[in-house]
Amino acid sequence: MSAAEPADRVAAVGDELPPFTAVADPEHMKTIAALLGDPNMIHLDPNVSAALGFGERVVNQGPINLGWVHTMLVRWAGGADRVRSSRFRFRDNVFGGERVVAGGRVTAVGSGEIECEVWLDVERDGVVVRAVSGTAVVARVGRA
Template sequence: MNATVGSSLPVHEVLVDIQPMKTMAALLGDPNPIHWDTRALAALGMGDRPVNQGPLNMGYLMTMLARWAGGRDRILDFRVRFLGNVLAGDLVRAEGTVTGLRATEAGRVADCEIALRIAGGEAVLSGTASVLIEPTRSDDDRAGLRHGPPDMKE
């Protein structure tokens, strides 16, 4: 991968759909109706579009990083701040910029500033990530025996 400081990561866009919100609420056992019940939203004065869960919003950023780096196991560090809500029907853009490159025992790592923005609007999540972009190859890697991140070999 040819990453340089200041280069942009490929943008990952998602049109936020209500169905994954309902599924996530069920999986998390989340009783908060703002994620799935439009009547409850209206009663609270919050409009008629459910609020997307934070883990789904973080997932959009992680998907962007994993696609760029070649897998979720390449995400070494991920830290975000929640700045606003994402609603059903919003088009969001996961984006990032390489802020530093460094060599580690695991290989070449890119440090990145990342953000999730509502298209045409402000950031709703912002943070940093460190991503392994060129792993150091070991004998196990060459033999196809690696089953996880470099620090989790069997």
């Protein structure tokens, strides 16, 4: 299976999921902070993030990081209703302006479900940093 084919086609262990790229936009962080009712100023004010040791840029919200991985999964799986479960671990922060790449790889194929290793990588100072790692299970057919 090529990376561009959806999950309900033949999937095999080792297949790479089509990557999803995004940029951590500080304006989006403001919107999410309002939606979540998240008062933590490290997402909004670079002076606060610097004072707390995070550096000179605002810190992206964890749910946005997870959302990018889910978006990658949904695009590959063929619909939001096909993502059955996910497990994530936050390994590093994503900062304002950074480019991220969500990716994954098939680790097991069952009769009705596909298990994947998933991640979110950040390109930082010429080095790839893994911000999120985890696993996910997607259905091979829609449940809607």
